[in-house]
Structure formats: structure tokens, C-alpha cells
Amino acid sequence: MSDPTPQPETKEPQYQCCLDLERRQGRTQLGLMVNYMWHHDPRHLAFLTSRYKFAAKMLSGCAHVLEVGCADAFGTRIVQQEVGKLTATDFDPVFVADVQQRMEEGRWKFDVFLHDMIAGPCPGTFDGAYAMDVVEHIPAAVEDRFVGNIAASLQPHGVLVLGCPSANSQVYASAASKAGHVNCKDGPAMKALLLRHFHNVFVFSMNDEVVHTGYFPMSQYVIGLACGPRTA
Numbered sequence: 001m002s003d004p005t006p007q008p009e010t011k012e013p014q015y016q017c018c019l020d021l022e023r024r025q026g027r028t029q030l031g032l033m034v035n036y037m038w039h040h041d042p043r044h045l046a047f048l049t050s051r052y053k054f055a056a057k058m059l060s061g062c063a064h065v066l067e068v069g070c071a072d073a074f075g076t077r078i079v080q081q082e083v084g085k086l087t088a089t090d091f092d093p094v095f096v097a098d099v100q101q102r103m104e105e106g107r108w109k110f111d112v113f114l115h116d117m118i119a120g121p122c123p124g125t126f127d128g129a130y131a132m133d134v135v136e137h138i139p140a141a142v143e144d145r146f147v148g149n150i151a152a153s154l155q156p157h158g159v160l161v162l163g164c165p166s167a168n169s170q171v172y173a174s175a176a177s178k179a180g181h182v183n184c185k186d187g188p189a190m191k192a193l194l195l196r197h198f199h200n201v202f203v204f205s206m207n208d209e210v211v212h213t214g215y216f217p218m219s220q221y222v223i224g225l226a227c228g229p230r231t232a
Helices: 013-025 032-040 043-058 076-080 093-102 140-152 167-172 175-180 187-195
Strands: 064-068 085-090 111-114 126-132 154-165 198-207 210-212 221-229
Touching: 032 043, 032 093, 043 076, 043 126, 043 154, 043 198, 043 210, 043 221, 064 076, 076 085, 085 093, 093 111, 140 154, 140 187, 140 221, 154 167, 154 187, 187 198, 187 221
Parallel strands: 064 085, 064 126, 085 111, 126 154
Antiparallel strands: 154 221, 198 210, 198 221
């Protein structure tokens, strides 16, 4: 027997799709990390999504892309919109379990599994990879192993997008941020690291949501675009 209670409708019909989607599949939960951001620094979500959009546009058209250090994978869908297939990894089982628990069937489903990139290359065949806000957590003593294993996970024509907070910005970072950021890079250091593992490297500056080619010492964030793994 159908429910006789009238269902609410939006005053403007073009927004009725919002209620229709909620009735079909409920509301999507925020991930562990983004939930924390939403409560403590909502502005940071704009920075995060801008970084993922840049990675998505750089990797647009790739057949299979690897995300290294996905955390709660909040930004992953932004890259999914531009690529054929996406596989995400993280070394922390807490975050991998969170992503798996919230995984939705259909258009946005992707593979996610536990992997430590310092331990070795990722199994699979990838023509693109990205790691946003990861390398700054990797001790300098093993950064070449980390980047080298990503390069070894790529096909000969593969591309890597690597982003991290700039070393110059750390004087303004919070205590909590500094506790985990053991290896931030300035522009030249990012380029030098990537050139050891890729034939061609281009480095960009970023301030808030804006990616540009400006003065590295004034950047809050640096992004390296590396092409052609030297392992090939």
C-alpha cells in the first residue's frame, strides 16, 4: 500500500532532482578527513578540490590512473570525471576501510586497496598517476624510493602529478600541520626530485585555489608535472 503522505517538492522544479536523488539513494557521507576539515577549516575544501581539478585536467584522457595516498578519497571523483579508469591506494588501513565502507555502486565506483609505495611499485598497468599532499609526509631519506616506485608503476609514456605544501609556507603552518609535514618542497627541490625519475618536468606554483607560474618563494603549494619515467 502506497504512503498517502504528500512528498515535499521544491518551489522551482529544476531543483526537484535534488529531492529525487535523496529518495533514491539517500545522502552521501563525508569521509574521515573531509569531515574533520568541514568542522575545523571549511575553506580548505576549496584548496583541496582545486588541486584535484588541476590533476584531473593534466591527466584528462588517460586510460587508467593511479592515485597514491588517497586518504578518504574525497577528491577522487574529480579525477574520475576525466579518465577512463581510476585505482586508489593508501598505506593506512583506517582510510582504506573508510573509503570501502562508503563506496557507491555505479558511476563512481573505483578500485581501492592498501599499498605502501615505499615498499615497491603498485601492481597494475597505469598511464597516469597523482599524489596530492603525500610527498611531504615521506622522509627525505626514502623520497627517491617513493617517487621511483611510482615511476616504475607507469607505462613508458606515463605522467605523474605530484603536489605538496611549499617549504616557504611552513613558517605560517599550524602545529598540527607541521607535525606530519617532514619533507615540504620549494619549486627547485620539487623539480630536482622528479628529474631523477622522469625525463621531463614542469613545476607550478599555487596560492589558495589559483595555480600559476609565479614566484616560487611566494607559493603556498607547489605542483610538479613529470612525463616519461626513466625506469622505462
